[in-house]
Structure formats: C-alpha cells, structure tokens
Amino acid sequence: MPTGVALRDAREQLFAAAERVLLRDGPNGLTSRSVTAEAGVAKGVLHRHFPDFDAFLAELVLDRIGRLDELALREAAGTGSVTDNLTAALTDVFGPVAVAIVGLVTFRDGLRARLRQAGLPGIPLLAQAAALIAAYLAAERDLGRIAADADPDTIALTLIGSAHLLFAGRDDPPPADEIRRIVAAVVTPAG
Known part of the structure; x- marks a missing residue:
C-alpha cells in the first residue's frame, strides 16, 4: 500500500486477514508477514497499531x-x-x-x-x-x-x-x- 494512503479500520482489516491465514494455513502459517501480505499492507502497519505480534494476536x-x-x-x-x-x-x-x-x-x-x-x-x-x-x-x-x-x-x-x-x-x-x-x-x- 502506498505511503500516505489512509486505511479504513486497519485493525479490523488485519484481524480479517489473520483469520483467513489461520483458516487456510493453520497456526504455523500465521506470521506478521503472512497477515500483512494477506491484508495487502506494509508490515509496518501491524506494528504501528500493535506493540508486537503476540499483542496483535491477543487483541484478535x-x-x-x-x-x-x-x-x-x-x-x-x-x-x-x-x-x-x-x-x-x-x-x-x-x-x-x-x-x-x-x-x-x-x-x-x-x-x-x-x-x-x-x-x-x-x-x-x-x-x-x-x-x-x-x-x-x-x-x-x-x-x-x-x-x-x-x-x-x-x-x-x-x-x-x-x-x-x-x-x-x-x-x-x-x-x-x-x-x-x-x-x-x-x-x-x-x-
């Protein structure tokens, strides 16, 4: 996603992407990279909203x-x-x-x-x-x-x-x- 383009509800977009990855690839396939790739956003977007990946998963x-x-x-x-x-x-x-x-x-x-x-x-x-x-x-x-x-x-x-x-x-x-x-x-x- 280009820099400067606002995401609508990034949190929900990332959660939905995580669910799709989890259903498709299981717990082993669920990584910050797989989630952001599925969501179509830069990896930094996840870390801008959550301190780390486990914090993201806990919020999910x-x-x-x-x-x-x-x-x-x-x-x-x-x-x-x-x-x-x-x-x-x-x-x-x-x-x-x-x-x-x-x-x-x-x-x-x-x-x-x-x-x-x-x-x-x-x-x-x-x-x-x-x-x-x-x-x-x-x-x-x-x-x-x-x-x-x-x-x-x-x-x-x-x-x-x-x-x-x-x-x-x-x-x-x-x-x-x-x-x-x-x-x-x-x-x-x-x-």
Missing part, C-alpha cells in the same frame, strides 16, 4: 471473545426449546474461526501468556463460551425449564468439551442432529 482473541455477546443466548431463556437454543449457540460458538483460534491459543505460548495477563483463565474463548452457556442454563433453571437440581456450570463445561470434540479437526461442521443429541443427553428437562 479478545475481539472474537467480545463477539460471543452477539449470541444473545441469555435473552433466549424462556423462548423456544432449551435443546434448540443450545444447539444453535454451540454451532455459532464453534464456527471455523473459533475452532482455529482455540488451536492458535494452544499452539502459541506467548499468546497464552498475554491472555493470562489479561485475566483470561483456561482456554480463552471456550471459557467465556462456557460462562455464557452456564448463565443461560441458570436462567432456564430459574424459569423451571430444566431440572431444579441442575448444575449449570458443570453442564456448560460438558457441552463445551463435547462440542469442541465434535467440531475440531473437521472440514465441515457436524450435523445439527449430532449436536442436538449431545445437548439432549446432558440437559435434563424439568419435570
């Missing part, structure tokens, strides 16, 4: 965690079926980019360290998704739509772990029926 992960709020799962409490709501949420959580980001976090020690410094325990993205699902399950329990003795935190961790196993390492997402079957086996309806 934090941005994607922030997008979990778009699921609005908590607001779905009391509507539709619990199984369908959770099946849809798990499908959204484990989109191809999220699965690739989980792999990236486990692959890069420096990134994990940055995310821990930011106060993110466990495997970032998965831990936040589990908290979101646990809050939804607690709301459904309070509404009497799942068993009164249900443990939302344990159920959420079970669903996240099971869904991750279903989604990881696949070219295409698993059929919704597979996800629905697991949700139905783990979540006990009220009654």
Whole structure:
C-alpha cells in the first residue's frame, strides 16, 4: 500500500486477514508477514497499531471473545426449546474461526501468556463460551425449564468439551442432529 494512503479500520482489516491465514494455513502459517501480505499492507502497519505480534494476536482473541455477546443466548431463556437454543449457540460458538483460534491459543505460548495477563483463565474463548452457556442454563433453571437440581456450570463445561470434540479437526461442521443429541443427553428437562 502506498505511503500516505489512509486505511479504513486497519485493525479490523488485519484481524480479517489473520483469520483467513489461520483458516487456510493453520497456526504455523500465521506470521506478521503472512497477515500483512494477506491484508495487502506494509508490515509496518501491524506494528504501528500493535506493540508486537503476540499483542496483535491477543487483541484478535479478545475481539472474537467480545463477539460471543452477539449470541444473545441469555435473552433466549424462556423462548423456544432449551435443546434448540443450545444447539444453535454451540454451532455459532464453534464456527471455523473459533475452532482455529482455540488451536492458535494452544499452539502459541506467548499468546497464552498475554491472555493470562489479561485475566483470561483456561482456554480463552471456550471459557467465556462456557460462562455464557452456564448463565443461560441458570436462567432456564430459574424459569423451571430444566431440572431444579441442575448444575449449570458443570453442564456448560460438558457441552463445551463435547462440542469442541465434535467440531475440531473437521472440514465441515457436524450435523445439527449430532449436536442436538449431545445437548439432549446432558440437559435434563424439568419435570
């Protein structure tokens, strides 16, 4: 990109490029050079906006965690079926980019360290998704739509772990029926 030409939302442009590289080439192929080449910008653009590559990657992960709020799962409490709501949420959580980001976090020690410094325990993205699902399950329990003795935190961790196993390492997402079957086996309806 020529000097002096302003980029529109360079941060988002770099994040989108990083996601494309990550999906195409995996964690090994994700470098500052591959990201800037994919974005069509000079390498200095990334370093102008972020102190180093791990800082860039940490911001990418934090941005994607922030997008979990778009699921609005908590607001779905009391509507539709619990199984369908959770099946849809798990499908959204484990989109191809999220699965690739989980792999990236486990692959890069420096990134994990940055995310821990930011106060993110466990495997970032998965831990936040589990908290979101646990809050939804607690709301459904309070509404009497799942068993009164249900443990939302344990159920959420079970669903996240099971869904991750279903989604990881696949070219295409698993059929919704597979996800629905697991949700139905783990979540006990009220009654």
